[in-house]
Amino acid sequence: GQFTGAIFLIIATFFVLQQLQFMRKKDPGFNRDQVLLIPLNFASYDKFESIKQELLGNTLISGVTATQQRLGNNLHQTGMMFHGDGPAREIVTSQIIVDPDFLTLYKIKLIAGRNFSRDYASDNGKTYIINESMAKELLKDNPNAPMTSLLGKMYGFRGMDSSGRIVGIAEDFNFNS
Numbered sequence: 001g002q003f004t005g006a007i008f009l010i011i012a013t014f015f016v017l018q019q020l021q022f023m024r025k026k027d028p029g030f031n032r033d034q035v036l037l038i039p040l041n042f043a044s045y046d047k048f049e050s051i052k053q054e055l056l057g058n059t060l061i062s063g064v065t066a067t068q069q070r071l072g073n074n075l076h077q078t079g080m081m082f083h084g085d086g087p088a089r090e091i092v093t094s095q096i097i098v099d100p101d102f103l104t105l106y107k108i109k110l111i112a113g114r115n116f117s118r119d120y121a122s123d124n125g126k127t128y129i130i131n132e133s134m135a136k137e138l139l140k141d142n143p144n145a146p147m148t149s150l151l152g153k154m155y156g157f158r159g160m161d162s163s164g165r166i167v168g169i170a171e172d173f174n175f176n177s
Contacts, residue, residue, distance in 0.1 A: 065101040081163065082138055083154035093134060103129070103170065112148045113168030126164035128155050132172045 044051065052064045082089045100116040100123070102108075111132065116123050130138070135147045142149075147169050156163030 063101060063105040065105040066099040067102055068097040078157065081154075081156055083163070084138060084150070086141065089138075091134075091137070097125075108173055109171045110168050111171055113151045113166070115168060122164070123167070126156075127167045128164055129168035129170055130155070130166055131170050135169050 048066055052066075055061050055064045076094065077092050078095050080091045080093055080095070082091055096102075098116070100118055103110065103115050110129070113129070116127060116129065120127070130150070132147070135150055138150055138153075139145050139147065150166050150169065153166050154163050155166050
């Protein structure tokens with residue numbers, strides 16, 4: 001029994017090491033090198049822009065962004081409504097609230113549309129960037145339509161008057177890496 005247990009543990013160790021090696025080499029689809037996460041509480045949230053400008057004044061800091069959650073902590077689901085060319089569809093998905101510099105800092109590529117921008121007043125909580133997987137899901141009834149056909153479509157939280165428009169489509173990335 002001990003010999004069998006020892007052989008099992010050796011084989012299991014081999015597979016664990018292979019998985020760890022794979023995880024180290026796999027490109028998650030975003031830049032995670034040289035990134036420092038600093039949690040903000042409700043008191044510091046109102047001062048974020050001041051903190052951001054102070055940090056950007058340091059030549060050693062190349063970018064600052066904000067998000068409601070840290071990488072790997074995106075386990076919740078949210079009900080959304082999509083108003084495409086057909087009837088409205090209810091969708092359950094994960095979502096991340098970010099500031100306009102998020103995609104730039106993490107080097108997440110856009111494949112269609114545009115990034116969030118402070119130059120558009122409508123971008124203040126009323127625009128959405130979806131990823132490729134969501135675009136494919138939204139187009140499953142019309143698979144021959146280009147992803148760009150989703151740009152400008154109404155999208156937003158279910159049951160709330162916060163519908164906005166899809167302004168961009170990002171490449172898929174593994175947010176939980």
